[in-house]
Amino acid sequence: MLVVEERGGRGEGSPHARDVPSGQADLYELHFLEVSPFVSRIVAVDPKMTQQGHQRNVSLNMSSPRFRRFGDQLRRVELESPTGGKTLSQLSVAERSSLLRSGREPLNSAFVLEQWTRAQMEQGFKDSHGNWEMEEGDIVIVADSDEIPLRHFLAALQYCEVPSFKMVNLMLDQGMEHTLACRGAVVPLRSQVYEYFMDCPTKQPIWMRPNVALARCLMNGEMDFEDVRTSSRHRTSPPRKVAARHLHNVGMSLQDIVFKYGHYVEPRTEFLDSGLDVETNQEMMWRGCDPRAPELGPGSWYMSLRPSNDFIDPRNARGYCVEYEGLRRGLDLPFALLEERPELAGGLLWRGHAELRNPFAGRKGGTNYFHD
Secondary structure: OEEEEOOOOOEOOOOOOOOOOHHHHHHHHHHHHHHOOOOOOEEEEEEOEOOOOOEEOOOOOOOOHHHHOOHHHEEEEEEOOOOOOOOHHHOOHHHHHHOOOOOOOOOOHHHHHHHHHHHHHHHHHEOOOOOEOOOOOOEEEEEEOOEEEOHHHHHHHHHOOOHHHHHHHHHHHOOOOHHHHOOOOEEEOEEEEEEOOOOOEEEEEEEOOOEEEEHHHHHOOOOOHHHHHHOOOOEOOOOOOEEEEEEEOOOOOHHHHHHHHHOOOOOOOOOOEOOOOHHHHHHHHHHHHOOOOOOOOOOOOOOOOEOOHHHHOOOOOEOOOOOOHHHHOOOOOOOHHHHHOHHHHHHHOOOOOHHHOOOOOOOOOOOOOOOO
């Protein structure tokens, strides 16, 4: 079973706000088609508010043929804002506290709405009476819309028992207290990060998501879906091999990326940070994708604004995050949707497509005005 949460999308007041961005719909379809042969249910959580509480439009049009094709396997959870239209900055202390789940503490005050949203994922796995519609032996994958497990890893989950899950089940069968037994009930996956386009891998950050969880510990109340994402108490060590692809900002229009970074749970600051305008995103696309551009790092930027931290991390570079090809098996396989609809390559690939439209392509790098 897979649960997917939307991370981008337009807000009210942005251009064409009533339209579902085609790039986001492409990413959803790409994700669903990739995993559908290997999972029994796909749950897509579609909130009507951003992480900060600003109103946003839903992203998934269930009447579209591209999503009707998945039938009953796909379930959408549309979330109304629990803040009554207020943003986080407008909430009182009591209103913020009301968003906290019982017994949990916020990562920080800016994350309370984000954590509340993730906890609602369980709605997609229960019937109208609140009964679970999964079995204790099931496995649940919690992912953002741009975190896509590799096919061979999903196939392995169907036939191989996760060692830590085997131990959890053994301890629960022996009557051990849930808090102790369910340690090890979540496995973070090592993902290869791609910046802006699906043929632009980068070495950093090492992204340890999505997360794979044993349904039994969700069903017995020891943890919820938000815990799967952020709690270290239930987590075991990630596998060494890459098991997923993180398509960071892939398939999003430049305008949607600008909206995203202006309404993030950790928003960027105008006149200081990049990403809040089209041009700085275009430069980061070029630096992350073009082998003729200066390597990633602190120097040779045209912008006077501070690039994203990942782009000026001295450990980062263009290329795969693991050195040995055997640890990144499956990354070179094309996505099923691109095989089915090759015309989508124009919006999803850099080489031969986006590089022809990027105004920085062919340049040598500029003067660095920002400070690390």
